[in-house]
Amino acid sequence: MNSIVNFFYLLSYLIIIATTVISALLLLRMVVSWMGLSPFGWLSYNLRRVTEPILRPLRGSFGGPVMRFDMIPLVMAIFVLATGFFIANIVNQLGIIIGRLITDPLSLRSVTAQLISLMVIAYTVLILLRILLPMLGIGYYNKFMRFTFSVTEPLLGPLRRRFVAGMFDFSPLVAILIVQIIGWILISAIS
Template sequence: MFVIEALFLLVNYGVVAAIVVVIALMLARLVLNYADPNPFSRPVIWLRSVTDPLVAPVRRALLGFGLGPNVAPLIVILLAILLGWLALQLASTVLNTAAGIVFCLRRGAPVALVGYLVYGALALYSLLIFIRIIFSWGMVGYSNRLMRFLVNATEPLLLPLRRMVPPLGMFDISPIVAFLIIWLFQAAVAGTLLRGWPLNFIG
């Protein structure tokens, strides 16, 4: 259990450090946009080469929405925080499931072991649906490998729900129904297979 907690702390510190680095780079990029320095100086060239892979896709998306590209560094900061949070949620789900499995193996509880596996799988599936929603809002296309995986993994549940639940105007509410169904199954697992057992070990 100590190893799992240490691993989560390591992931947590790594994600937070990555977010802080992105924020620092984007703030420097914002200063660069408004300071109008010599574009051929070595620091400016280095900063642009480091930040362009993050800023360029966001700038293209903003132009597609008819928005000014100057706010792209701020959007990158918000996206970095959101993606960092999603990464921590994913790590917490996987490591909590692993901790539950280790806990059950030590206690010799096969029923609870099945419960932790099912509960963790449901939590992971719910998170995949949420990430797909975020990516679709960000206009990430099916040609993206990660988006393709998310669609292929979540469509078996969302497609039948989409056929049964009519959209509200232009809004597809099938993911909300999917979240409710998954939450109901998680509550059922917690109330039967995991009654009296802890649900969260870390995070």
């Protein structure tokens, strides 16, 4: 049991390290750009080559190359860091749940609470995938995207009418918060 929990803990730690490194590279790209270094120098060229695929989905939405100071790396660094910590937390919770199911498999309350926790994690991941996959070019022609749409739309549809500010849609964040709170309340009531 301990080795399974340690594996998931190590995996979540590696996810945190990877997202921190990616965010640091994005911030370094922004600093190098603001310093006015030659774009054909070794550091500038390789930073652009490594980080541009990450930034490309946001280029059209935030003015492209028209802006005086390129703020897109900062926005994407914050997004990557927040998403990485969120995914690491989900992986760590999954390891804890699997560890608890292995140590105490016969308790009906424990199994019910862990199944609710797994469903909350799965639904949260589906909401997150519905946000991220269209940014990566996967549209609703894909069967999995249609599945995520049909599963998450009953919650996201009504929230989308209320939590949109301009071009920013906060309904997925509110939906994740609602799912986490309801899951926590149900698990607390059962345990």
